[in-house]
Amino acid sequence: MDMEFSPEDLAFQQEVRTFIAENYPAELRGKQDEGDELGKEDFLAWHRILYKKGWVAPAWPVEYGGTGWTPTQRFIFSEETARADCIRLMPFGLAMVGPVIYTFGTPEQKAYFLPRILSGEDWWCQGYSEPGAGSDLASLRTTAVPDGDDYIVNGQKTWTTMAQHADWGFFLVRTDKDAKQQEGISFLLIDMKSPGVTVRPIITLGGEHEVNEVWLEDVRVPQSQRVYEENKGWTCAKFLLAHERTGIAGVAASKRGVEKVKAIARTELDGDASLLSNPFFKRKIAELEIDLTALEFTELRTLAGPNAGKGPGPESSLLKIKGSEIQQRLTELTLEAVGHYGAPYFRGFGEGDNEHPIGPDYAHRAAPTYFNMRKTTIYGGSNEIQRNIIAKMVLGL
């Protein structure tokens, strides 16, 4: 047991650092430093650079365009990109539907979709939740009825992240109304430009347009766009959820977040000294750091322990619960740290003009981010659902 990197790993670490330093877009870096909101083109800019380098999908099998890196190299890559504060790529294609397609898809589906996911040509969204199906996802009611070689899809999806930009969506739909809940569901790929697809924005607490309602009215979808067997879509969904949970620990990004909030607390004054020397604030930071270390080593144990390479198990629910709690605490401490300047709110008032917003740069998005990040304990299977999973799958209750 050791936590040292081999000489090869250290050389790889240096290669990643150099690549980021030489290739990360300066314009994007500037927007991030100013605390600007980031849009589709910002995400795609870094995506395309990584694609050209062949590094856009480290976890994929080499035959489909992955890197062939060891788990340690993948760990180093995610550490280094977070350390350098690189923007996080959208997960819907690369981390979610991509692995489902290369695991369960037909040769034609693989040949068409995988290269377009890698290149960033298609923007993907996830059609899972419905107004009546949240934590109880299997109670979903969107239907797909066969009609010749097609399905006719009707229903409503919600919380569909970034659907306003999406070219394609992967949807869970009911293909057998009489089967037991999980058994009548299929996994469909739907062209978002199909007639009958309507995307309506939902504005969240920070003022962002991040999620949407998606209405499906007599949408015609070729059956060749169904992944895996009819009525077996739940298998794909479970596989995808487990994949979604692993990255969700977000250790490297949270480490970077801790450094940011410490930097703010060193700058902000509390009386004659920095906020960081306030014993109450200092204690909260220290406790967060310690909890993050515990999460980090729990993740390392799953990454480089006896079960490494066997794929994410139900223990990954632990990483999701603790990772999301820490992400939220970080945004809470940041908002606390900026004091009065958490309050000014400019969205919709002169947005887009060149006037510099009020207060320090690091304060601009403190409150919206705090509000926004309440989502982390709700999405991807709420933390209560994760506890149900551990209770059942790990504790055998």
Add this chain to the structure above:
Amino acid sequence: MDFTYTETQDMIRDTLARFLGDTYDFETRQKFIASDAGRDPAIWTALAQELGMLGASFAEEHGGLGGGALENAIVMEELGKVLGIEPYLPTVVIAGGALKAVGGAQADALIPEIISGNMIVAFAYAEPQGRYDLANLKTSAKKDGAGYVLNGHKSVVQAAPWATHLLVTARTGGGQRDADGVSLFLIDANLPGIVRRDYPTVDGGRASEIYFENVAIPGDALLGSEGAGLPLIERIVDEAIVAVCAEATGVMQKLHEGTLEYTQQRKQFGIPIAKFQVLQHRMVDMFMEVEQARSMTIMGTLKLDLPANERMAAVSAAKNKVARGANFVGQNAIQTHGGIGITQELAIGHYFKRATMIESQFGSADHHMARYERLALKV
């Protein structure tokens, strides 16, 4: 980067677990901790001579298996699972750690004595006024010819009634709380002038108040250099802290398993109480604390050889997290058991007692949080 155990380490764990499974069931333990001696000396002898377990963390040149802190953690975790009261921590981890650090003739002479089971050491470091400050010492060792004369009072010296030797921190110079002037001595436990008052501890062990009254000790009892012992003492206490974290992991695992088992048997409202979601989620939270305690024990153990400040920050992070976890898991194990949990009848309450004592052993969660803040946040 590798987080797997070697075959030898797996073998050490399996061998010890099997031995303790045969010899250390709860009822047997309760019998020998209630006896006059407070322990069964045959177990220590067997650990040394039948299993070779006391040599797991020592170099082969001294007759050990060539291991180190990871092997100590494995042994401590297994002892934790059976609420072992064997003096492995003060003898092997602490005294053994000090001897490994100083090396030379003292190590060559005494490490084989530890491995053979002939030598049991108690660590006499705490004093009534000192709390968790290792340098706050009134006990003095005054130079006298080739040797020293020891005077002072040491508090709650775990395993002292069983000890053949005492590892004593004492002041050879400086003021009561100075970092300089602290020295470490390994002495015979039965020298004239050593007065002991023995007593049981709440978690099943034995300890003593020790009074040194003009105790003449030889010059070669000094470990390391005179007056500059504090870094060595800090180092061996850090090794002890991660070993205690490992023990805590074993204790917490048993608290969690015992609670899972009990809630599946105990019926209320016509069904096993494990069916209630409020209890399921509590047991998941306990599970997460156990896993994180295991992670932090490994983290602290792997960072023992870093430069002192980084080592101390890492060890304090581990102890803080484990102490909070032990508190949570222990209290919730009792709450989930209900009334039966606060009786002497079930093992669960005894695991709770040990978990509670571990919380403050070598410094409470707050103490280590403060040390972490000082070293890691540098404010």
